[in-house]
Amino acid sequence: MSQSFSARFFDGQSSRPHDVVATVDADRLQLHGPAIDRTFALASTRVSQRLDHAPRLLTFTDGSYCEVVDQGVLDEVLAATGFSGSLVGRLQGSWRYALGASLAAVAVIAIGYLCVLPWAARIAAGQVPADIEEKIGRDSVEWIDKHLFEPSHLPETDQARITQAFARIVPQDRRKYRIEFRRSHIGPNALAFPGGIIVLTDELVALAPNDDAVLGVLAHELGHIEHRHFLRRLITSTVTGAVATLLAGDASGIAAAIPATLADLSYSRDMEREADEYAIERLHAAGLPLAPLADLLEKLEAVQAERAKGGGGRGVSMDGYLSTHPATEERIRKLREGT
Amino acid sequence: MTEQEGTRSAPAAGREESAPDEASLATSERAASGSQAAPPGAAPRHLAVEFTGTGEEYFRIWIVNLLLTVVTLGIYSAWAKVQRLQYFYRNTRLDGDVFNYHGRPGAILKGRVVAFVLIYIYNFAAESSIIAGVLAAAVLAGAMPWLLAQAQRFRLHNTSYRGLRFRFLASTRESYAVFGVPLVVVFALLAVLSYLNHESRNGAEPGAGIIVLAVGCAVLLALWPYQHFRFKRYQHAHCALGNTSSTFAGRASRFYAAYAIALLLLFVGVVVGIFFIAGFSGRSGLLATVGFVYIYASLLAFVQIVAARVQNHVWNRTRLGPIGFASAVKPHRLVWIGLSNIVLTVLTVGLFTPFAAVRTARYKLEAVTVIAADDLTNFVGAASAEVAAIGEGAADLLDVDFAL
Numbered sequence: 142m143s144q145s146f147s148a149r150f151f152d153g154q155s156s157r158p159h160d161v162v163a164t165v166d167a168d169r170l171q172l173h174g175p176a177i178d179r180t181f182a183l184a185s186t187r188v189s190q191r192l193d194h195a196p197r198l199l200t201f202t203d204g205s206y207c208e209v210v211d212q213g214v215l216d217e218v219l220a221a222t223g224f225s226g227s228l229v230g231r232l233q234g235s236w237r238y239a240l241g242a243s244l245a246a247v248a249v250i251a252i253g254y255l256c257v258l259p260w261a262a263r264i265a266a267g268q269v270p271a272d273i274e275e276k277i278g279r280d281s282v283e284w285i286d287k288h289l290f291e292p293s294h295l296p297e298t299d300q301a302r303i304t305q306a307f308a309r310i311v312p313q314d315r316r317k318y319r320i321e322f323r324r325s326h327i328g329p330n331a332l333a334f335p336g337g338i339i340v341l342t343d344e345l346v347a348l349a350p351n352d353d354a355v356l357g358v359l360a361h362e363l364g365h366i367e368h369r370h371f372l373r374r375l376i377t378s379t380v381t382g383a384v385a386t387l388l389a390g391d392a393s394g395i396a397a398a399i400p401a402t403l404a405d406l407s408y409s410r411d412m413e414r415e416a417d418e419y420a421i422e423r424l425h426a427a428g429l430p431l432a433p434l435a436d437l438l439e440k441l442e443a444v445q446a447e448r449a450k451g452g453g454g455r456g457v458s459m460d461g462y463l464s465t466h467p468a469t470e471e472r473i474r475k476l477r478e479g480t
Numbered sequence: 481m482t483e484q485e486g487t488r489s490a491p492a493a494g495r496e497e498s499a500p501d502e503a504s505l506a507t508s509e510r511a512a513s514g515s516q517a518a519p520p521g522a523a524p525r526h527l528a529v530e531f532t533g534t535g536e537e538y539f540r541i542w543i544v545n546l547l548l549t550v551v552t553l554g555i556y557s558a559w560a561k562v563q564r565l566q567y568f569y570r571n572t573r574l575d576g577d578v579f580n581y582h583g584r585p586g587a588i589l590k591g592r593v594v595a596f597v598l599i600y601i602y603n604f605a606a607e608s609s610i611i612a613g614v615l616a617a618a619v620l621a622g623a624m625p626w627l628l629a630q631a632q633r634f635r636l637h638n639t640s641y642r643g644l645r646f647r648f649l650a651s652t653r654e655s656y657a658v659f660g661v662p663l664v665v666v667f668a669l670l671a672v673l674s675y676l677n678h679e680s681r682n683g684a685e686p687g688a689g690i691i692v693l694a695v696g697c698a699v700l701l702a703l704w705p706y707q708h709f710r711f712k713r714y715q716h717a718h719c720a721l722g723n724t725s726s727t728f729a730g731r732a733s734r735f736y737a738a739y740a741i742a743l744l745l746l747f748v749g750v751v752v753g754i755f756f757i758a759g760f761s762g763r764s765g766l767l768a769t770v771g772f773v774y775i776y777a778s779l780l781a782f783v784q785i786v787a788a789r790v791q792n793h794v795w796n797r798t799r800l801g802p803i804g805f806a807s808a809v810k811p812h813r814l815v816w817i818g819l820s821n822i823v824l825t826v827l828t829v830g831l832f833t834p835f836a837a838v839r840t841a842r843y844k845l846e847a848v849t850v851i852a853a854d855d856l857t858n859f860v861g862a863a864s865a866e867v868a869a870i871g872e873g874a875a876d877l878l879d880v881d882f883a884l
Contacts, residue, residue: 152643153643153861154861155857155859155860155861156641156721156856156857156858156859156860157642157857157858158577158857190563190566192533192567192570192571193534193537194532194534194537194571195533195570195573195578196570205643206580206643208577208578229544229548229559232544233541233563238540238544239539239540239543242543242544242547243543243547245547246543246546246550249550249551384550
């Protein structure tokens with residue numbers, strides 16, 4: 142059984158089109174036209190993807206090809222020869238499949254974001270050797286010393302007292318933990334770095350009602366170090382940035398940044414929760430109260446509200462402890478409940 | 481059937497340039513068996529480029545591309561690129577026939593992997609020491625013109641019309657001449673910058689260094705339109721379809737005019753934006769944001785206006801043998817398309833992207849007309865070897881765009 146369709150043939154040597162009638166016969170494709178009489182093997186003929194408005198191309202091994210405008214007849218002919226097209230072509234060809242693919246894409250991204258990426262970041266951060274962690278920590282402290290902080294004005298006696306109390310809550314493991322006291326350009330703050338370094342600002346110590354509150358903050362920072370949040374955040378933010386860029390396409394760099402930042406913030410809220418849980422654990426183990434930390438967080442919120450009002454409605458202040466450690470109602474409540 | 485003599489020049493020397501005529505002309509051509517040569521002395525035909533793609537259809541291709549690229553952690557992106565270019569090329573119709581893209585995904589993937597490795601090596605070198613970083617940067621910068629030339633060659637070699645491949649004929653030396661000077665200038669400025677950075681860390685007064693930097697940047701910006709002209713000339717003067725070569729008769733002064741007009745409008749936009757920001761930042765965050773948005777939109781408008789004028793001038797002055805081109809992009813229309821595309825894309829969380837791409841391509845392509853004395857059937861092929869894709873991969877990864 143053979144079927145025919147009309148096509149335009151190009152021999153690849155010149156741009157002259159030849160109108161031909163193509164006939165499929167068993168395993169061969171024959172082209173007949175004025176000055177054209179060719180036969181090609183079906184098996185080695187490449188069929189281009191089916192597009193709605195563009196001609197379909199049948200390309201032969203010597204580089205010549207046919208343009209077929211009448212897709213209907215060609216479809217029948219191809220079906221008769223058992224040609225089915227590529228999987229991707231079929232996925233793209235029907236709305237049902239394409240929408241299915243969209244949903245699948247959304248599902249993959251959602252699962253990746255919710256489960257796979259955090260898990261992978263946790264594993265990857267755990268693989269980083271201790272000396273590299275320490276180097277990252279040292280380099281980061283160097284950087285903030287250059288840009289954010291200056292040497293502390295806290296009296297030696299206070300520093301010694303806090304450091305001694307700190308020893309009560311420090312876990313006994315291979316890390317060498319230490320507190321670096323600094324005076325801050327960005328308000329009361331405490332930061333944790335890989336390798337066991339915690340930077341504590343004079344302003345935060347001044348704001349704290351007592352040493353127990355300071356210890357609460359330090360315990361929280363220990364939680365960040367224990368769970369390697371710095372590295373995990375580095376990994377997740379790199380990946381979310383890359384994926385957001387991939388998805389935003391050519392639209393705009395800014396359009397990519399928004400979802401990336403939102404994803405980042407969501408991850409950081411999870412990390413804050415983890416650090417809080419660790420802090421509660423360590424404070425319990427040392428027999429220390431949790432309330433002072435909750436009091437301190439409330440105080441920090443009040444201070445930030447004051448600054449926002451006083452600063453002429455500049456909106457959310459980007460300084461201070463709360464920009465890096467969002468103090469939600471939930472956090473304070475959990476601390477007071479001690480769960 | 482009359483025969484045309486000799487080798488007439490080839491049609492448009494572009495990638496997506498091709499204009500299908502009105503349907504009637506195409507069908508009447510088909511009715512006649514084979515092609516008819518226009519009688520000598522006939523008025524040149526104006527063949528409009530037609531883009532037959534639709535946003536709906538491209539959306540399906542785009543979404544599947546996206547899914548597979550994400551699932552394969554980016555490896556599928558080479559196949560996705562082939563899908564995309566084939567879609568756009570095969571929906572670009574000139575005189576009844578379409579263009580085609582022949583790039584093979586394997587080659588593109590290899591090119592991208594190599595580019596990725598190069599960037600990784602550079603990052604690694606930059607981390608280890610300043611000297612290594614500078615050396616790596618110099619090597620990359622040195623290779624860049626060659627990579628860009630390769631990208632051009634790959635792209636054109638894999639573009640065909642009516643069975644004939646395009647070619648890119650610029651020599652490596654010409655590539656270095658075009659890209660070399662600005663690269664050296666940029667490199668020098670970066671060196672000055674890092675020297676200043678180093679000095680400021682040691683507490684030295686930056687004074688003279690800043691002046692050098694400022695002057696250098698000003699010179700770079702002043703020469704930018706000229707460099708753009710050189711780049712377009714490089715692209716358009718060295719193409720061929722089969723063995724018919726292209727010529728380019730553009731002028732740098734027109735580039736300067738295009739930039740000047742756009743710059744003036746940008747200046748006005750920025751001033752208005754700053755007025756909004758300065759005036760309202762204390763009292764109303766919303767109006768201050770309007771200021772920022774206005775400045776951002778002005779920048780986008782600037783880019784589109786320059787793009788529109790450059791496209792028009794460049795194509796009006798390009799010929800492929802006796803075939804000429806006319807481009808009639810309206811700057812304000814392109815600005816509107818660009819801005820509305822971004823707004824819609826953001827509103828739809830990116831889903832509008834394929835529609836935006838089709839919309840832009842359609843407008844830019846259908847603004848072009850091919851002016852042909854004959855029927856574009858007399859181009860003769862020339863042998864040309866396969867071109868390695870490394871340049872295309874590098875150009876991709878480093879986000880270099882050779883668009884129309």
